[in-house]
Amino acid sequence: MNIKAKLVDKEGLDRILTRIAHEILEKNKGSKNLVLIGMRTRGEFLAKRLQQKIKDIDGVELPLGVLDVTLYRDDFRTRLKQPQVSVSDITFDINEKDVILVDDVLYTGRTVRSALNALMDFGRPSSIQLCILVDRGHRELPIRADYVGKNIPTSLNEEIKLKVEEYDGEDAIYLVEAEKK
Amino acid sequence: MPLSSRHLLGLQGVPKEDIQLILDTAITFREVLERPIKRVPTLQGKTIVNLFYESSTRTRISFELAEKRLSADAINFAVSTSSVNKGESLKDTVRNIEAMKVDMVVIRHAAAGTPLMLTKLCDANIINAGDGIHEHPTQALLDMYSIREKIGRLEGLKVCIVGDIAHSRVALSNIFGLKTMGAKVSVCGPSTMIPKYIQDLGVDVIYNIDEAIQENDVLNVLRIQLERKAREYFPSIREYIKYFGITSERLEKNKKDILILHPGPINRGVELSSDVADGPYQIILQQVTNGVAVRMAVLYLLGTLN
Numbered sequence: 001m002n003i004k005a006k007l008v009d010k011e012g013l014d015r016i017l018t019r020i021a022h023e024i025l026e027k028n029k030g031s032k033n034l035v036l037i038g039m040r041t042r043g044e045f046l047a048k049r050l051q052q053k054i055k056d057i058d059g060v061e062l063p064l065g066v067l068d069v070t071l072y073r074d075d076f077r078t079r080l081k082q083p084q085v086s087v088s089d090i091t092f093d094i095n096e097k098d099v100i101l102v103d104d105v106l107y108t109g110r111t112v113r114s115a116l117n118a119l120m121d122f123g124r125p126s127s128i129q130l131c132i133l134v135d136r137g138h139r140e141l142p143i144r145a146d147y148v149g150k151n152i153p154t155s156l157n158e159e160i161k162l163k164v165e166e167y168d169g170e171d172a173i174y175l176v177e178a179e180k181k
Numbered sequence: 182m183p184l185s186s187r188h189l190l191g192l193q194g195v196p197k198e199d200i201q202l203i204l205d206t207a208i209t210f211r212e213v214l215e216r217p218i219k220r221v222p223t224l225q226g227k228t229i230v231n232l233f234y235e236s237s238t239r240t241r242i243s244f245e246l247a248e249k250r251l252s253a254d255a256i257n258f259a260v261s262t263s264s265v266n267k268g269e270s271l272k273d274t275v276r277n278i279e280a281m282k283v284d285m286v287v288i289r290h291a292a293a294g295t296p297l298m299l300t301k302l303c304d305a306n307i308i309n310a311g312d313g314i315h316e317h318p319t320q321a322l323l324d325m326y327s328i329r330e331k332i333g334r335l336e337g338l339k340v341c342i343v344g345d346i347a348h349s350r351v352a353l354s355n356i357f358g359l360k361t362m363g364a365k366v367s368v369c370g371p372s373t374m375i376p377k378y379i380q381d382l383g384v385d386v387i388y389n390i391d392e393a394i395q396e397n398d399v400l401n402v403l404r405i406q407l408e409r410k411a412r413e414y415f416p417s418i419r420e421y422i423k424y425f426g427i428t429s430e431r432l433e434k435n436k437k438d439i440l441i442l443h444p445g446p447i448n449r450g451v452e453l454s455s456d457v458a459d460g461p462y463q464i465i466l467q468q469v470t471n472g473v474a475v476r477m478a479v480l481y482l483l484g485t486l487n
Contacts, residue, residue, distance in 0.1 A: 068209070071221040071481075084182075085209045085481075121218040 001161065001176050007152060008173035010165075013133075016149040017046070020131060021053035023147050024100060027129075031060045035094060039103040039115055040068045040086060045164040046133060047102040065090035067101075072114035088118070095123040100147075104162040106132040109143035134160050134173060184482050188307040190296045191316035192357040200361060204326050206478035207471070213250065214474055224253035224484045229285040230278055232258045233310070234265075237289055239445055239469065240310050240320070244287050247476035253484070256283075271295070272302060279303040285484060288312070306483045314348050314409075320444050321354035323475040325362060327468045328399055331440055336363035341393045343425065344403030344452055345374040345411055351444050355401055356382055369393040370425060373414040390425050394435040401442045402427060402452050418451060428454040432462060442468060 008016070028034055031054055038047030044066045055061050070085040101115060112130060119128060133149035138156065152160060154175070161174045184199050192200070213221055229248045233241050241257070248255035258278075260266075265274065271290075278286070285306040288296050293315035299307045311317040329335055340359055346352045346368045359366045360383055367385040368375060375386055387393045393400065405411045405421065415421045432439060441453070441463040449455045457463065 071209070071213070071223045085206055087209050087212045089212075117222065121220065122216060 001174075001179075003174050003176050004158065005175045006172055007160075007175055008150065010171040013171045013173065016133065017049050017053055020147045020149060021050055021057060024050070024129075024131070025054065025058055027146070028098060031058045031062060033096075033098050033126075034100060035063045035065065035092065035097045036100050036102060037065045037067050037090065037094075037119070039101065039111070040066055041167060042162055042164050043067075043101075043103040045166045046104060047100075048166075050100070050102060050131070063092045065092065065094075067115055067118055069111060069114040069118050072118045074110065074114065088122075090122055093123060094119065094125045096126050099125045099128045100131055101128055102131045104133050105160045106130075106135045106143075106145055106148075107138055107160075109139045109141035112143050113141055133162055136160050183486055187483060187486055188296070188300050189318050189479055189483065190300070190307065190309050192318045192321055192354045192361070193316065195318075195357070195361065197361050200322070200325070200358060203322055203475065203478050203482060204329060206482060207322075207326050207475045210250075210474040210477040210481070211471065213477070214470065220250050220252060222252045223481055224248070224251040227251075227253040227284045227484050228256065228282065229253050229287060229480070229484075230256045230258055230283050230305075231310075232275075232278075232286055232288045232290075234260050234271075234288070234290040234295075235311065237310070239472070240289065240317075243469070243472045244308075244310060244319075244476055246473050247480055250473070251477055251480055251484070253285075253480070271298075275299055275302050279305060285480065306486075308479060308483065311350055314350055314353075316354045316357075317350040318354050318358075319472070319476050319479060320351050321358040322479070323468055323472040324351075324355055324401060324442055324444070325358055326475050327442060327464055327471050328440065330467070330471065331464055332398065335359065338364045338399060339367070339397040340364050340399040340401060341367045341369050341387065341397040342401045342403065343369045343390065343393060343427070345405055345409075345414070346370050346379060346403075347374050347376045347414075348406055348409050348411065349403050351401075351403060356384055360384075367393065367397065371415050371421070374411075390427070391431065391435050394427075394432060394439060397439065399440045399442065400427070401444075404444065404446060405448055405451055407448070422451060426450075426452060426454060427457050429456045429460060432457065440464065445469070 036047045038044035051064050066089040068086045068088045129146040131147040132145040135148050135151050136154040157178045159176050159178045161176050163170050163172045165171050283305050287308045287310050289310040293313035295312050296307050296309040342352045369387040443465050447458050
């Protein structure tokens with residue numbers, strides 16, 4: 001990993017999550033009817049932190065699920081590597097709920113597209129709102145986020161790496177040079 | 182890490198990593214089967230033919246469900262309604278089916294080695310759904326998945342396969358798979374149904390069912406295949422029941438804690454008494470559910486290989 005810049009540190013990431021937690025509660029007029037779904041891998045941990053933030057503010061612990069979208073991807077035919085699949089873990093009913101879908105980086109929009117398809121197979125939520133920590137541009141599908149941590153316009157030979165303590169051992173957002181495919 | 186082969190012909194020689202990958206992937210599909218909509222779009226656009234030259238309910242329906250739940254296009258071929266009746270050879274049938282642009286073929290045939298032959302005839306991924314008395318790999322995989330789900334591991338576990346070992350493809354696939362995964366495998370049955378050189382595969386032979394119950398953590402009880410002339414190998418069914426039938430009295434007398442598997446269909450009152458077949462030790466219906474998940478895993482792993 002060739003780091004070009006550290007864009008956000010631990011405190012910065014925490015401030016972003018605090019703000020987003022408030023925005024979620026503001027937009028939905030409280031936490032009633034909300035559920036959180038994190039996308040594997042890092043979205044899961046970000047969703048967990050939002051759950052804690054919202055609990056601190058509103059006193060309610062929202063249901064939290066984890067979604068693995070590997071089976072819904074559209075790039076099996078073009079990728080060389082076979083992706084590892086893992087289990088989705090949504091133990092509650094999402095019918096008629098307002099789902100907050102949490103992921104780390106929004107790029108082409110294809111992962112979110114597959115997540116939307118996957119969620120529809122779990123039920124019919126009354127709304128799905130997208131929460132993203134970094135929007136790096138270059139969308140290939142008409143998808144936008146409802147809550148954005150940071151807008152970071154990138155070039156195609158750059159990448160955004162978001163790290164979380166629970167998985168990577170540190171909290172940070174880095175701008176790195178794209179690995180050669 | 183993809184599978185090391187683009188076909189699943191048997192478990193003989195399949196590396197541990199591949200079996201591990203299939204069993205781990207099946208956990209994902211097991212979760213899909215619990216959803217309200219039990220379908221994922223993973224194999225959209227793939228065409229899979231189920232070529233069943235031998236009768237089958239469980240395996241065929243299980244494969245068909247697995248294919249549909251992965252959104253593949255599944256075509257069923259039953260010999261009774263096909264041109265096989267007009268004298269078409271297997272080779273021609275397969276070539277014709279391939280000309281219709283098929284991606285995968287699931288085959289069951291009474292002749293051992295048929296799946297291997299198909300790999301040389303066409304480009305599709307071939308999955309063996311049972312070839313004669315040779316192998317039935319997906320059955321063994323689902324047996325291993327079910328044991329692992331229930332007990333948590335395969336390594337070091339003592340598993341005994343009971344019944345007609347000589348005419349069982351389930352037994353052979355189980356032996357290869359379980360040995361690879363580090364289990365200690367034995368077989369138990371009438372001496373006429375134990376192949377002479379079975380020890381060469383590294384399995385112990387037990388002739389006494391009580392001993393088999395005492396010594397093992399898991400019994401995989403095979404069906405006495407009356408359609409394969411099983412009756413010629415022992416004097417009477419009554420005698421088989423007396424010496425090898427598994428009853429709850431027998432289980433209680435020898436050991437309380439044991440796991441019983443059966444690949445189905447059961448001859449109730451023969452290899453398993455009815456109260457054992459419905460009792461607390463068995464996981465026969467879980468095996469059937471797991472079978473769909475395991476077959477989805479195999480189809481997914483082979484179907485998404487480039």
